[in-house]
Structure formats: C-alpha cells, structure tokens
Amino acid sequence: LIIERPEEQRFRAGHYAFLTLPAVSRHEQHPFTISSEPGDSFLSFHIRAVGDWTNALLDKVEHVAKQGIAFVDFPYGSASESIFDHETAVFVGAGIGVTPAASILQHVVRRVRGDVGCRNAATCGCSCACCRFRLKRLHFVWVTRSTDSFDWFSALLRELETISDVLTVHTYVTGSKLTADKGNVASALIRLGIDAVSAQTGKNVLTGQTDGALSTVFARPDFAKLFAGWKREHRGERIGVFYCGPHGLANVLHKNCERWSDATASKEDGSTVFVFEKEIF
Numbered sequence: 001l002i003i004e005r006p007e008e009q010r011f012r013a014g015h016y017a018f019l020t021l022p023a024v025s026r027h028e029q030h031p032f033t034i035s036s037e038p039g040d041s042f043l044s045f046h047i048r049a050v051g052d053w054t055n056a057l058l059d060k061v062e063h064v065a066k067q068g069i070a071f072v073d074f075p076y077g078s079a080s081e082s083i084f085d086h087e088t089a090v091f092v093g094a095g096i097g098v099t100p101a102a103s104i105l106q107h108v109v110r111r112v113r114g115d116v117g118c119r120n121a122a123t124c125g126c127s128c129a130c131c132r133f134r135l136k137r138l139h140f141v142w143v144t145r146s147t148d149s150f151d152w153f154s155a156l157l158r159e160l161e162t163i164s165d166v167l168t169v170h171t172y173v174t175g176s177k178l179t180a181d182k183g184n185v186a187s188a189l190i191r192l193g194i195d196a197v198s199a200q201t202g203k204n205v206l207t208g209q210t211d212g213a214l215s216t217v218f219a220r221p222d223f224a225k226l227f228a229g230w231k232r233e234h235r236g237e238r239i240g241v242f243y244c245g246p247h248g249l250a251n252v253l254h255k256n257c258e259r260w261s262d263a264t265a266s267k268e269d270g271s272t273v274f275v276f277e278k279e280i281f
Contacts, residue, residue, distance in 0.1 A: 001045045001057075002036075003070050011038055013107040014081035014100045017074030019045065023064040024056050033099040033244075034074065037106035039115070043072065048096040079242060079277035080104065084133045086240035086275075090230065092141045092253060094245025098153065100279070101140060101244070105156060105167075108138060112163045139168050139230060143221060143249065145175030170226075171216045223252055227260040227274070235270035244279040253278075 001019075011017075016033045020026075030053055036044040049058040057064065064070075080100045083089045084107075093101045111133050140160075142153075160169055230239060243253050254276050262271035 001047060001064075003043045003045075003072060005036075005041055005043045007041075009074070011075035012077075012081045013038055013103040014078050014083065015075035015103075016078055016100075017043065017045075017072050017076065020071040020073075021057065021064055022069050022071075023060055023067045025053060028053055029071075029073070030054075031076070033078070033103070035099045035102040037103055037110065039107075039110060043074075046096065046099050046102070079279055080244060082277065083138075083240060083242050084135050086238070087134050088137045088234050088237050089135060089240040089242065090139045090141065090274075092143070092241070092243045092245070092249070094143045094243075094249050095145065097243075097245030097279070098142050098144070099244075101142070102153070102156060105140065105160060108135065108167060109159055109163055111135075112166050135166075137166060137234070139226075140170070141221060141226070142169070142171045143245070144171070144173055147173055170221070172221045173216065173218050174220050223256050224259075227256045230274075231260050231272050235272055236265060236267035238265040238273045238275060241274050241276045243277070247280050250278045250280055 011034060014033075016031050018029045018031050020029045032045045032047060034043055035046045036042060047054055047057065049055045078100065080091070083091060083104060091101050091104065093099075157169065157171075160167055241253060241257055243250055257274035257276040261273045265271060265273040
C-alpha cells in the first residue's frame with residue numbers, strides 16, 4: 001500500500017503508523033510499520049492478509065485506490081529506531097516482521113552512498129534524530145517460511161550487495177520442502193538443481209542474489225553459531241540485537257544474548273555485551 005506523504009512530516013526508519021481506510025472501515029484504526037525510507041516522497045506499507053480487516057483490504061484494494069482517501073496517524077517510535085545509535089548491530093526479522101528492516105536497510109544503503117542529508121541541517125547542528133548514524137556494521141537475518149516474500153524484497157536484497165563491506169545478509173527459508181530432512185530424496189534433488197543453476201549463472205535462482213555475496217539457507221538458523229561468530233568478530237563491543245516477529249523466536253534471541261554476553265563491554269580484555277530490543281506481534 002503506497003500513500004502520498006505530507007512533505008513536512010518526518011519519520012525515522014523503523015517507525016510505524018496507524019491507518020484508517022474508510023473504504024474498508026470508517027472507524028477502525030490499525031498499526032503498521034512504515035516500509036519506505038525516510039527520504040522517500042511517499043509512505044509504503046507491506047501488509048499481510050491474516051485477519052478480518054486485512055482480508056477486507058485485500059478484497060477491496062481496487063475500491064481503496066479509487067476512493068483515494070486514507071488517514072495516517074504517524075510517526076510512532078519503536079525499539080528498532082535506535083539501531084543507528086550502535087556502531088555494530090544485528091537485526092532479525094521473522095516473516096512479515098521484515099517490514100521495519102526494509103526501511104532500515106534502504107536508509108543504510110543511502111547513508112553509505114552519501115545520498116541522505118538532514119532536512120534540518122541549517123538549524124539542528126546535526127544533533128537531531130535523523131542525523132544520528134553511528135552504524136558501521138550491520139548483520140541482517142531474515143527468517144521466512146516461504147520464498148513468496150522474495151517477490152517484493154529481492155530488489156532490495158540485490159541492492160544490498162553494493163554495500164557488503166558494511167552489511168551481511170543471511171536469509172533462512174524454513175517452511176519449504178527444501179528444509180526437509182537429509183533423507184528426503186525429492187528435497188535433495190531440488191537442492192542439487194538450485195546449486196547447479198547457481199554454479200552456471202553465479203546467482204541464486206530464487207532471490208536473484210549474486211552467489212556468495214548474500215547467503216540463502218533452506219533450514220532454520222543456528223543462532224548459537226551466529227552469536228559465537230559475531231562475538232569473535234566484534235570483541236570488546238556493545239552490540240545491539242533488534243528483533244521484529246512472533247514471540248517464540250524472541251525468547252531464543254534473548255537467551256542467546258544472555259549466554260554470549262560478558263559482564264561489561266571492554267576493548268582492553270575483549271569482553272562483549274549483546275543488548276536485546278524486540279517488537280512482538
């Protein structure tokens with residue numbers, strides 16, 4: 001869903017908004033994460049049809065577009081907006097929980113390329129919220145049940161290849177037949193086919209990503225292994241771990257943050273701390 005953005009209205013990557021669409025319901029208001037980047041001239045929302053209101057929106061999308069009326073109450077802050085206050089951060093998105101990551105990742109790309117400047121630079125002295133950008137390294141982990149989501153996210157994933165010195169991306173497809181046990185012959189044959197095409201073209205056939213630049217794994221993530229690697233790579237740092245998705249995975253991440261954290265972060269002895277922030281839906 002794309003809505004024209006009031007020119008004077010600002011927001012940060014990771015913020016959300018409350019939407020009212022009279023064509024669907026005159027009196028219902030629902031919160032959705034803004035998936036567009038703060039520098040865009042529009043607001044975009046990626047909405048999954050899972051309830052009465054969202055299914056009604058899907059059924060009436062042409063009527064919504066024809067009526068052209070939307071009430072947007074924004075911006076509202078979220079835990080993920082403070083990701084830019086960390087020099088090193090991890091963002092884990094599960095399913096549609098990847099929507100705040102879309103805005104965050106687009107913002108990272110533009111900042112690294114130098115395409116984003118503060119709209120208030122003349123008066124703020126670069127101390128306002130939109131100027132805070134300490135991020136030097138971001139690890140993005142996306143866990144999704146199917147490859148359907150790649151349809152809208154693949155273009156951004158390909159763009160992320162251009163800033164691989166700042167960003168690492170790992171996508172995990174958990175609901176596919178490809179995640180079946182090793183004894184599943186059909187699964188093994190499909191894997192071989194994907195590997196063969198990737199070897200010839202240098203690209204992942206599902207995501208369009210350059211093979212090796214951004215990884216796609218057809219299995220559940222081994223977070224203990226990931227955290228151990230991040231701790232080795234970022235010794236002595238305070239690492240922000242941000243999550244958006246269902247409650248179950250939040251518990252897994254929280255436990256790993258506690259397990260792999262030292263008492264304090266110190267460059268002198270290489271001790272590392274993981275700080276956990278979450279958004280649950």
